[in-house]
Amino acid sequence: MGDTAEAVRLDGITKRFDQVIAVNDVTLEVQRGEFVCLLGPSGCGKTTTLRIVAGFVEADAGRLLINGKDVSDRPPNKRDIGMVYQSYALFPHLTVFDNVAFGLRMRRLSGAEITERVGRALDLVRLRGKEERKPGQLSGGQQQRVALARALVIHPTVLLLDEPLSNLDAKLRKQMQLELKALQRAIGITTVHVTHDQEEALTLADRAVILNEGRIEQIGPPRDLYAHPRNVFVADFLGRANFLTGRVTAVDLTQGMATFTTERKEVLTVKGVESGLIVGSAADAFIRPERIVMRLRGGPPVENLLPAEVVQVIFTGSLVTVELQTEAGSRLFVDRASGGPEEAFAAGEKIDVILPAPALRLLDGRQPL
Amino acid sequence: MLPRRRTTGHLFLRMWCGLVFAFLLAPIAILFLTSFTASETLAFPPAQYSVRWYAKVLQHLKDAPGLKPGLTGVFLLSLRIGLIAAAGTTVAGVLAAYAMHRYRFRGMAILRQYFLLPLMFPQIVTGIALLVWFNHLTALGPFVRLILGHMILTLPYVVVTVGASLEATGTDLEEAAIGLGASRLRAFLLVTLPLIRQGVIAGAIFAFIISFNAFTITYFLYSGDALPLPIWIFEYMAYFLDPTLAAISSCLILLTLLAMFALDRLVGIGRLVTR
Numbered sequence: 001m002g003d004t005a006e007a008v009r010l011d012g013i014t015k016r017f018d019q020v021i022a023v024n025d026v027t028l029e030v031q032r033g034e035f036v037c038l039l040g041p042s043g044c045g046k047t048t049t050l051r052i053v054a055g056f057v058e059a060d061a062g063r064l065l066i067n068g069k070d071v072s073d074r075p076p077n078k079r080d081i082g083m084v085y086q087s088y089a090l091f092p093h094l095t096v097f098d099n100v101a102f103g104l105r106m107r108r109l110s111g112a113e114i115t116e117r118v119g120r121a122l123d124l125v126r127l128r129g130k131e132e133r134k135p136g137q138l139s140g141g142q143q144q145r146v147a148l149a150r151a152l153v154i155h156p157t158v159l160l161l162d163e164p165l166s167n168l169d170a171k172l173r174k175q176m177q178l179e180l181k182a183l184q185r186a187i188g189i190t191t192v193h194v195t196h197d198q199e200e201a202l203t204l205a206d207r208a209v210i211l212n213e214g215r216i217e218q219i220g221p222p223r224d225l226y227a228h229p230r231n232v233f234v235a236d237f238l239g240r241a242n243f244l245t246g247r248v249t250a251v252d253l254t255q256g257m258a259t260f261t262t263e264r265k266e267v268l269t270v271k272g273v274e275s276g277l278i279v280g281s282a283a284d285a286f287i288r289p290e291r292i293v294m295r296l297r298g299g300p301p302v303e304n305l306l307p308a309e310v311v312q313v314i315f316t317g318s319l320v321t322v323e324l325q326t327e328a329g330s331r332l333f334v335d336r337a338s339g340g341p342e343e344a345f346a347a348g349e350k351i352d353v354i355l356p357a358p359a360l361r362l363l364d365g366r367q368p369l
Numbered sequence: 370m371l372p373r374r375r376t377t378g379h380l381f382l383r384m385w386c387g388l389v390f391a392f393l394l395a396p397i398a399i400l401f402l403t404s405f406t407a408s409e410t411l412a413f414p415p416a417q418y419s420v421r422w423y424a425k426v427l428q429h430l431k432d433a434p435g436l437k438p439g440l441t442g443v444f445l446l447s448l449r450i451g452l453i454a455a456a457g458t459t460v461a462g463v464l465a466a467y468a469m470h471r472y473r474f475r476g477m478a479i480l481r482q483y484f485l486l487p488l489m490f491p492q493i494v495t496g497i498a499l500l501v502w503f504n505h506l507t508a509l510g511p512f513v514r515l516i517l518g519h520m521i522l523t524l525p526y527v528v529v530t531v532g533a534s535l536e537a538t539g540t541d542l543e544e545a546a547i548g549l550g551a552s553r554l555r556a557f558l559l560v561t562l563p564l565i566r567q568g569v570i571a572g573a574i575f576a577f578i579i580s581f582n583a584f585t586i587t588y589f590l591y592s593g594d595a596l597p598l599p600i601w602i603f604e605y606m607a608y609f610l611d612p613t614l615a616a617i618s619s620c621l622i623l624l625t626l627l628a629m630f631a632l633d634r635l636v637g638i639g640r641l642v643t644r
Contacts, residue, residue, distance in 0.1 A: 054548060056544055056547075056548075075547070076544075076547050076548050077547050077548070077549075077550045077551060077552060081548060082548075082549075083545065083548045085541055085545060087539075087541050089541040089542050089544070089545035091542060091545075091546070091560055091564075092564070093563045093564060102546065102549050102551075102559075103549035103550050106549055106550035106551045106555070107550055150549070151549075154549065154550065
């Protein structure tokens with residue numbers, strides 16, 4: 001083990017396939033013991049980035065350091081990584097024991113040590129007693145755990161997970177997410193996880209890396225990314241969001257306040273704005289659906305109140321989504337825990353909507369289509 | 370699965386299938402029956418039955434000095450050529466199929482077609498070409514020529530069966546093995562090879578059968594010292610068109626069935642076909 005703090009460091013990694021840039025100047029440090037999710041839509045370069053770290057894809061430019069050592073030119077079998085695939089990639093002709101023992105045998109450990117370490121790895125994923133089964137005789141969730149044990153048993157510097165949960169059904173996936181997180185915390189292994197499922201990334205990651213068209217859009221703890229997305233892409237990709245297109249019509253930096261006018265002439269006050277905001281510039285106001293306040297008509301006047309009409313109420317289990325249209329014509333979605341009074345709203349009902357100023361954020365204007 | 374229904378259509382389908390099977394089996398059955406004829410000609414159905422032509426086959430087993438080689442030697446020669454050609458072709462075919470599966474390179478589509486050429490060319494063309502070519506390679510004896518010729522002929526079969534197995538196996542598993550610390554060679558030997566085993570065995574069996582049966586190409590390459598079975602039968606037929614041929618053929622069919630049974634016991638032909 002090296003002395004440097006970070007387990008993995010990507011330094012200006014770039015990869016082209018023919019004319020397409022799959023990974024564009026990605027720089028990222030993964031701290032020892034950290035759980036990092038690479039998150040983005042398909043084709044954003046997240047899997048390519050992971051495969052560059054693993055060594056199965058060679059970067060065109062940039063350096064890759066594992067444990068502080070430049071491993072850019074090292075083949076995958078000399079990189080000290082453990083990888084779990086979406087397909088699990090278990091060896092179907094070998095038993096569970098032999099699958100897990102594979103990496104140890106490649107390292108020429110003694111038989112006794114192999115037996116001991118495989119046993120511990122199988123304990124870790126709660127698969128003791130299944131040693132003699134073939135992968136084909138196990139359920140999807142069990143196969144996934146064998147793949148995890150096989151990757152962990154070699155004590156790699158970094159665990160690489162390539163959408164390992166996406167082949168499981170929704171309920172099992174939820175359960176495995178929690179198990180994976182608990183396991184990762186317990187053994188403190190540095191982990192890089194690739195997923196297109198933003199909820200999975202929010203659940204698992206210490207830090208998430210949002211990728212789009214090969215570039216990093218934003219890096220940060222899930223809570224930060226969710227509350228303070230840097231741009232429309234991040235806001236839109238991570239969780240659900242309401243956007244109102246318009247212009248900045250006044251800025252008061254001493255108060256950290258700005259006035260924003262939507263294209264439908266609704267005037268909103270935004271608090272906590274940062275410097276650099278230019279009056280007259282195009283922007284998007286953004287608010288999470290759970291932050292919008294709804295109330296019946298006739299209350300006292302408040303800031304950012306918009307009269308609106310209920311379009312429909314959608315029941316989705318633990319959440320109720322209320323779709324609204326303001327009188328000026330803007331569409332808004334509001335989420336509430338189910339069981340509240342909002343469920344009684346009828347389509348066409350006229351209510352008041354409040355967009356609390358601290359919950360509103362201004363993002364750079366969207367690119368014109 | 371849809372439930373099976375007993376309808377008139379279903380009955381007709383069964384009868385049709387029965388007819389097709391009968392049509393396929395009839396020549397073999399007729400040949401088999403003809404081999405037991407008592408008469409001097411290959412007439413069917415035989416008026417009277419005897420095993421005299423099998424006695425004749427036994428006489429042909431030994432060499433007739435100065436005249437022609439015996440069936441035993443000829444059969445063993447064909448067996449040897451088939452086994453050596455199949456072994457050589459299997460090694461070359463696995464390597465070629467693996468390279469084309471694992472690496473993406475310019476001109477690969479052309480190379481893939483190139484490997485299939487012996488399958489597309491009329492065998493007579495390949496035969497003539499080899500005859501001319503081998504005339505320049507005088508150092509090669511007839512036995513080596515036959516093996517090389519049969520390897521060319523059988524290579525496409527191995528490339529195709531092994532290629533299909535590799536395609537079904539994908540690259541994830543070998544990659545996973547390398548990720549776990551295996552060298553490329555060990556990953557291939559420990560993971561990929563066991564997984565494509567059935568394709569390799571199927572290809573090898575194909576190669577052997579094609580070589581053992583090959584007549585056209587063999588006709589251009591054989592010599593008096595190295596005279597394989599199909600040529601022996603052909604030459605015999607040119608002189609005597611008697612039921613001995615039917616008896617030899619029946620023996621070959623029996624041997625083939627025995628070999629298939631043994632192979633099934635050994636590796637499971639059923640599984641070869643289904644995978």
